[in-house]
Amino acid sequence: MAARFPLPNGAVLEIASVLGTAVPFTALTNAAPPVATAVGHDIENGDILLVTSGWARITDRAVRAADVATDTFALDGLDTTSTDTYTAGSGVGSVIAVTAWAQVSKVTAFTVSGGEQQYVTVGYLEDDDDRQMPTNRNPLSISVTVEDQPSAEYVSVVEGLGDAKTLSVLRMKLPNGDQVLYPGYVSITSSPTMERNNVMTRTISVGLSGRPVRYLAA
Known part of the structure; x- marks a missing residue:
């Protein structure tokens, strides 16, 4: 196999x-x-x-x-x-x-950053080496690169959410049937990037308000 x-x-x-x-x-x-x-x-x-x-x-x-x-x-x-x-x-x-949902179409890249474990460093007089203990994690952020589509339904949705600074949800439906929910605050660049012989793109930024939840396919 x-x-x-x-x-x-x-x-x-x-x-x-x-x-x-x-x-x-x-x-x-x-x-x-x-x-x-x-x-x-x-x-x-x-x-x-x-x-x-x-x-x-x-x-x-x-x-x-x-x-x-x-x-x-x-x-x-x-x-x-x-x-x-x-x-x-x-x-x-x-x-x-x-x-109701709007599809974010023609996505060329979906990148998640952050979430790294942070540590506090402690050293005592009698220690030769400092110690580390876990504290919080860095916040998660998502960057979604999309083809420039000014008339697409999702564009006005994201622009409105960004202007109002309103909490929303992104849902990623994976080809194996899994689904991942990302709650957060979204915004989109006001102008596309333009480079000769390359597709014009815009970037949707998402600052997550909490950890995502993944649901496995039944």
Whole structure:
């Protein structure tokens, strides 16, 4: 059998073009995935949600709704089981569902940077060598190079989000069926790059507001 390698060829990138209204939840469980209580909600299985929560580690992240039932739904892809990190009863907040998407077409490059582990250096008088201990990670950023298409639907979407500095979601659908959600703030260069004998391109920049979540193909 021939070896198979993960190639991005055939991947489809989308950006949230329309968001719904906030749906408040009055409780969020310590579980994997956590279950939200929202009386009379209209969330459906598979909806992509932007999360606001009293738990800072999950706020401004994008997740998929699962196990939807009357007055409850789960935030698939999150793990809030640790009560040391997620104080019980403090995760109350709201979600906003993505109701429409625009395809970011003719992508020529998709680059993720950041996320490196940072360290604090400590040295004691009796030490010959300094020590390092992990602290936080650098923020993640995405750079998307696209062919210049001023009339494409996504362009006005990204320009509007950039002007308003509004949080949004990008969804990458990989050819193997996996999906990755990237929550963040987007902008696009106002003028394309122009070089003789090369395609004119613009760059979409994304400053992530939280870690991406990847869902494996069923």
